Amino acid sequence: xxIEQIYTGCLAQGTYYxxxxxxxxxxxxxxxxxxxxxxxxxxNAKIKYIFExxxxxxxxxxxxxxxxxxxxxxxxxPTAKTNFDALIxxxxxVFNVGNITIKVLHTxxxxxxxxxxxxxxxxxKDHALFSGDTLFLGDVGRPDLAQKGDLTQEDLAxxxxxxxxxxxxxxxxDVIVYPAHGAGSACGKNLSKETVGTIGNQKETNYALRANxxxxxxxxxxxxxxxxxxxxxxxxxxxxxxxxxxVVDVIKQSTKPLSPKEFExxxxxxxxxxxxxxxxxxxxxxxxxxSIFIGLGGTFAPWVGALIKDIKQPILLVTPEGKExxxxxxxxxxxxxxxxxxxxxxxxxxxxxxxxxxxxxxxxAQTLEEKINEDALVFDxxxxxxxxxxxxxxxxxxxxxxxNDHITEFPKSNDFYVHCAGGYRxxxxxxxxxxxxxxxxxxxxxxxxxxxxxxxxRTEAVCPSTLK
Numbered sequence: 001x002x003i004e005q006i007y008t009g010c011l012a013q014g015t016y017y018x019x020x021x022x023x024x025x026x027x028x029x030x031x032x033x034x035x036x037x038x039x040x041x042x043x044n045a046k047i048k049y050i051f052e053x054x055x056x057x058x059x060x061x062x063x064x065x066x067x068x069x070x071x072x073x074x075x076x077x078p079t080a081k082t083n084f085d086a087l088i089x090x091x092x093x094v095f096n097v098g099n100i101t102i103k104v105l106h107t108x109x110x111x112x113x114x115x116x117x118x119x120x121x122x123x124x125k126d127h128a129l130f131s132g133d134t135l136f137l138g139d140v141g142r143p144d145l146a147q148k149g150d151l152t153q154e155d156l157a158x159x160x161x162x163x164x165x166x167x168x169x170x171x172x173x174d175v176i177v178y179p180a181h182g183a184g185s186a187c188g189k190n191l192s193k194e195t196v197g198t199i200g201n202q203k204e205t206n207y208a209l210r211a212n213x214x215x216x217x218x219x220x221x222x223x224x225x226x227x228x229x230x231x232x233x234x235x236x237x238x239x240x241x242x243x244x245x246x247v248v249d250v251i252k253q254s255t256k257p258l259s260p261k262e263f264e265x266x267x268x269x270x271x272x273x274x275x276x277x278x279x280x281x282x283x284x285x286x287x288x289x290x291s292i293f294i295g296l297g298g299t300f301a302p303w304v305g306a307l308i309k310d311i312k313q314p315i316l317l318v319t320p321e322g323k324e325x326x327x328x329x330x331x332x333x334x335x336x337x338x339x340x341x342x343x344x345x346x347x348x349x350x351x352x353x354x355x356x357x358x359x360x361x362x363x364x365a366q367t368l369e370e371k372i373n374e375d376a377l378v379f380d381x382x383x384x385x386x387x388x389x390x391x392x393x394x395x396x397x398x399x400x401x402x403x404n405d406h407i408t409e410f411p412k413s414n415d416f417y418v419h420c421a422g423g424y425r426x427x428x429x430x431x432x433x434x435x436x437x438x439x440x441x442x443x444x445x446x447x448x449x450x451x452x453x454x455x456x457x458r459t460e461a462v463c464p465s466t467l468k
Contacts, residue, residue: 012184020098025049029062047072053132054114057233077115083242105167107134109160110141128176136179138192140208157219173200232305256341260353272314280427284360293431298424301334311335317342362443365450377416381429390461419444
């Protein structure tokens with residue numbers, strides 16, 4: 001028996017390759033599926049099942065394409081409804097994969113079709129739980145994404161409480177837990193950086209699995225502090241329910257080199273967003289006016305989904321040379337398939353052509369310390385919890401996730417400073433503000449990490465949970 005976790009850091013997502021005696025099961029595959037096919041062929045094995053833990057909101061799964069290419073059967077849990085051929089399993093149904101079995105555990109709560117898969121080894125012993133978004137390490141799935149009609153997040157949280165206590169907590173402590181996500185995912189609140197755990201460890205450390213917890217306490221704690229989900233989530237759910245174009249075709253049609261003249265013409269003729277994915281240190285030195293920075297070096301795809309929002313939005317790319325296809329692939333993982341092309345020769349080609357460029361003012365934390373006073377305007381674009389934990393005394397919280405809600409708070413004339421934790425998100429924010437006419441924005445390089453090394457007055461560090 002082989003179990004391989006294939007973890008994608010940008011999405012904080014885990015896919016699972018399971019092989020036994022020549023047969024393979026894939027759980028929650030990424031949209032680009034060729035690696036799974038190649039791995040199975042190399043091992044002289046056949047992909048038999050594609051198990052989906054639920055309709056994912058934060059990425060486009062590869063189930064449809066993988067089934068078309070291999071003939072494998074797509075399996076969803078009870079109540080799931082799809083526009084393509086799939087096996088809708090019954091609770092406790094068992095599937096044979098080589099010498100092992102995989103048992104369906106219907107665990108509604110995160111969504112109504114949410115399902116965990118319990119793997120039993122060759123001897124029939126419970127070995128591992130593929131817990132999807134039902135159970136994370138240190139947390140559980142948010143219950144607010146599948147509200148419909150009269151069904152509230154409190155109702156879903158109640159279902160999740162029952163699922164955890166009737167299906168998961170009775171499992172033996174040594175059963176391995178393989179979740180769908182780790183830290184960085186927007187599918188939970190406080191996910192661990194670890195990506196593999198055990199049932200026993202989670203009973204000891206996960207707040208949602210406390211033995212003496214009442215359902216009312218669980219509902220309150222699980223729903224408390226939930227931030228609004230990113231706007232692209234329901235659009236990804238729709239693709240995962242209805243199907244989508246093969247990512248190979250998406251990459252082929254999107255990887256179009258454009259000269260500076262062609263690039264500019266397309267930008268003027270369409271309503272395309274110019275997305276610059278170079279490193280922030282390169283972007284601030286020079287960029288195409290009106291372009292938005294979201295660098296490949298950070299959690300790129302989720303930020304694109306959160307800030308651009310509409311997966312059908314036309315996009316023109318400025319990438320590091322050689323990273324064009326890589327960028328298009330990462331965009332496709334969250335359903336952004338409408339890339340019109342990329343700037344051939346990257347930004348240097350634009351600059352060499354003599355076309356207009358823009359720059360972003362960026363200062364060190366030490367410079368901020370020299371210039372800051374009680375009248376200075378400082379905006380913190382970290383998440384609310386980060387701001388609550390510790391911040392510059394005079395700073396205003398304007399989280400990047402909800403920057404549009406704070407636009408009226410930024411001054412049009414006086415200079416103002418923006419910072420995040422390390423310098424990535426603040427450049428994203430500054431690029432958006434610049435594109436909207438705020439040419440008086442100044443980025444603070446190094447973010448709060450650098451600010452902490454100065455004498456700038458800050459609030460005392462606290463744990464946000466103690467303020468509830």
